[in-house]
Amino acid sequence: MRLKRSGAGSGVGTGPGFGSGAGSRALALSWRAAPLDTTLELATTVAMGLIPAAGAWTGKLLFDELARGRAMDPGRASWLVVIGALLTCSQVALTQLNGQLARRVQRAVALRAQDLLYRSVNAFPGIGYFEDPAFQDRLRLAEQGAQTAPHDINILLTETARNGVIITGFLGTLLAVWPPMALVLLVTAVPAAVAQRALAARRARTTEETMESQRRRFFFQQLLTDATMAKEVRLFGLGDLFHGRLLAAARQSADADLAVEGHGSRVQTALSLLSATVAAGGTVVVVRGVAAGHVSLGDLTLFTSAVLGVQGALATIIGQAAQAGKTLRLFRSFLEVVHAGPDLVGGSAPVGPLREGIVFEDVWFRYHAGAPWALRGVSVTIPAGRSVGLVGLNGAGKSTLVKLLCRFYEPERGRILWDGIDVRELSIVDLRRRIGATFQDFCRYDVTAAENIGVGDVTRLDDRAAIRQAAAAAGIDATLAGLRDGYDTLLSRIFFDADRERGLALSGGQWQRVAVARSLVRRDADLLILDEPSSGLDAEAEHEIHRALAEHRRGRTSLLISHRLSALRDADVIVVLEQGRVAEQGTHEELLGTDSQYARLFAIQAAGYRDTPTMAGTSVAPAMPVTPVGSAR
Numbered sequence: 243m244r245l246k247r248s249g250a251g252s253g254v255g256t257g258p259g260f261g262s263g264a265g266s267r268a269l270a271l272s273w274r275a276a277p278l279d280t281t282l283e284l285a286t287t288v289a290m291g292l293i294p295a296a297g298a299w300t301g302k303l304l305f306d307e308l309a310r311g312r313a314m315d316p317g318r319a320s321w322l323v324v325i326g327a328l329l330t331c332s333q334v335a336l337t338q339l340n341g342q343l344a345r346r347v348q349r350a351v352a353l354r355a356q357d358l359l360y361r362s363v364n365a366f367p368g369i370g371y372f373e374d375p376a377f378q379d380r381l382r383l384a385e386q387g388a389q390t391a392p393h394d395i396n397i398l399l400t401e402t403a404r405n406g407v408i409i410t411g412f413l414g415t416l417l418a419v420w421p422p423m424a425l426v427l428l429v430t431a432v433p434a435a436v437a438q439r440a441l442a443a444r445r446a447r448t449t450e451e452t453m454e455s456q457r458r459r460f461f462f463q464q465l466l467t468d469a470t471m472a473k474e475v476r477l478f479g480l481g482d483l484f485h486g487r488l489l490a491a492a493r494q495s496a497d498a499d500l501a502v503e504g505h506g507s508r509v510q511t512a513l514s515l516l517s518a519t520v521a522a523g524g525t526v527v528v529v530r531g532v533a534a535g536h537v538s539l540g541d542l543t544l545f546t547s548a549v550l551g552v553q554g555a556l557a558t559i560i561g562q563a564a565q566a567g568k569t570l571r572l573f574r575s576f577l578e579v580v581h582a583g584p585d586l587v588g589g590s591a592p593v594g595p596l597r598e599g600i601v602f603e604d605v606w607f608r609y610h611a612g613a614p615w616a617l618r619g620v621s622v623t624i625p626a627g628r629s630v631g632l633v634g635l636n637g638a639g640k641s642t643l644v645k646l647l648c649r650f651y652e653p654e655r656g657r658i659l660w661d662g663i664d665v666r667e668l669s670i671v672d673l674r675r676r677i678g679a680t681f682q683d684f685c686r687y688d689v690t691a692a693e694n695i696g697v698g699d700v701t702r703l704d705d706r707a708a709i710r711q712a713a714a715a716a717g718i719d720a721t722l723a724g725l726r727d728g729y730d731t732l733l734s735r736i737f738f739d740a741d742r743e744r745g746l747a748l749s750g751g752q753w754q755r756v757a758v759a760r761s762l763v764r765r766d767a768d769l770l771i772l773d774e775p776s777s778g779l780d781a782e783a784e785h786e787i788h789r790a791l792a793e794h795r796r797g798r799t800s801l802l803i804s805h806r807l808s809a810l811r812d813a814d815v816i817v818v819l820e821q822g823r824v825a826e827q828g829t830h831e832e833l834l835g836t837d838s839q840y841a842r843l844f845a846i847q848a849a850g851y852r853d854t855p856t857m858a859g860t861s862v863a864p865a866m867p868v869t870p871v872g873s874a875r
């Protein structure tokens with residue numbers, strides 16, 4: 243999936259897009275982040291630019307005074323020395339002040355850029371962008387570009403101003419001593435500018451090209467250090483394998499960096515040689531003038547200072563322009579992400595309480611163009627106030643259907659109707675407020691037990707009674723209340739709590755109950771979705787949670803996915819998905835009474851329970867009472 247274009251000028255990649263306006267946007271970002279500090283930084287930089295020329299003139303006057311021998315005025319010479327010292331002190335003070343201002347501007351810009359970037363990322367309604375490797379690369383580049391480009395453009399401007407002042411000051415000197423030198427210096431700046439620009443573009447390309455290997459390196463780094471991965475990595479002896487892959491990824495980007503920097507040093511060496519040759523040539527001419535007696539020693543020192551000053555100033559401007567060009571290229575990624583626009587379009591109509599039901603009407607969906615269809619013309623009704631069970635083999639499309647219902651993706655064809663209104667017309671935020679859900683791959687947050695449940699409805703984050711009620715319905719209240727600090731216990735293996743105590747860890751099944759409680763804390767949700775809510779629970783707990791959930795779901799609209807078919811038998815209607823299509827639907831009894839896929843699966847599970855021998859040679863009782871194949875309850 244590619245970033246969508248959001249109107250003129252927001253193209254992705256190399257098109258006209260943000261190319262021309264990126265610099266001004268970077269500057270605007272800096273200006274808005276810290277207007278006063280940005281102005282002061284510019285002012286101090288310009289002031290710093292005046293000092294070298296003033297220092298050189300003071301030096302020239304001092305030399306000329308000293309060259310007068312016995313006719314020298316000691317008072318004047320002393321004053322020139324004092325002025326020179328004062329200029330040096332001012333330069334030091336201004337440099338410090340300027341550095342501090344630059345740091346303040348950079349910090350403000352970085353914060354503002356992060357704010358804009360993550361505000362935009364957070365505003366994407368769907369999840370498609372996050373599953374796109376190209377988007378992930380662009381996001382990392384955007385982070386880099388946003389942090390560095392405004393600062394680099396600022397520096398380019400201030401350095402151009404400062405060095406412009408230096409060049410202007412020294413060009414006058416050169417014109418006075420040997421005019422052709424001014425032209426020679428300006429002409430030799432052209433190849434330097436071209437070479438630096440090409441080098442910067444090459445550096446930017448390398449950064450873009452190595453982004454994937456850097457993400458890969460980060461991924462293996464995570465695998466090697468993450469607490470949840472440590473078990474498998476150790477048991478399967480994956481450490482060396484992942485370590486090797488980490489090194490390969492690190493080597494790949496390091497090699498690319500090294501190659502571009504090697505090229506960079508060759509270019510810099512050639513440019514330095516060119517500068518040195520030009521400076522030496524000019525100085526020879528002026529030395530001859532000193533020998534011939536029409537140039538003073540003071541003029542010679544002034545000339546050499548001016549040549550070095552102009553060359554240094556030009557090199558700084560060119561180098562900074564190239565650096566800014568590089569980071570501006572990355573900054574375009576920032577602009578692309580910030581202006582990407584929503585990955586799916588939501589409407590503005592408010593969402594009322596569910597009165598009739600939800601209808602999937604011939605819905606087709608695939609994860610991206612070229613991927614196989616995950617849903618192929620699904621038509622299903624979830625009547626209001628009723629419970630629907632969703633069954634199917636792995637990969638049948640059950641979770642995909644749930645994700646479309648939550649508006650994480652857009653169907654490619656067909657419609658989903660909420661009380662007869664196409665969900666595309668409805669406000670996505672409103673719609674989601676009406677849904678409580680436990681996903682198969684639910685989150686485990688490194689926060690307190692209470693917050694782990696409260697985040698299901700942030701308006702109830704501090705409502706301990708509501709949180710405990712949800713926990714009780716999910717059968718986890720007593721466990722959480724009994725923790726070291728009760729509901730205030732930090733559930734984490736990687737953070738300390740406020741008392742510098744290590745957080746506590748829950749078991750897999752306990753985490754699952756917490757996740758269920760999180761969906762139940764939205765007491766007023768119109769639709770409750772439970773995708774495999776009991777897969778990690780022991781038999782007793784599973785029975786208990788399904789009983790509690792059945793109670794909670796009574797009279798509410800719910801969609802329950804489970805591979806344990808016994809958990810679905812109470813559903814008002816059971817829908818069987820097969821390879822993205824609705825293969826069967828009906829009540830538990832209706833489906834068992836036919837030669838259905840459901841009846842076949844149910845028979846397999848029931849037989850599994852009946853035939854499992856125990857240590858004592860008896861049979862294991864099913865976790866839920868199961869109905870024999872073909873019989874009605």
Ligand SMILES: Nc1ncnc2c1ncn2[C@@H]1O[C@H](COP(=O)(O)OP(=O)(O)OP(=O)(O)O)[C@@H](O)[C@H]1O
Nearest residue numbers: 373609616634635636637638639640641642643682
């Ligand atoms: N994020 C994704 N990107 C690409 N393809 C996906 C993604 N998620 C699922 N799929 C594919 O879509 C199809 C349906 O997957 P889905 O997760 O909906 O199945 P399911 O019925 O929920 O399976 P299970 O019982 O294993 O949970 C599968 O072929 C799967 O490979």
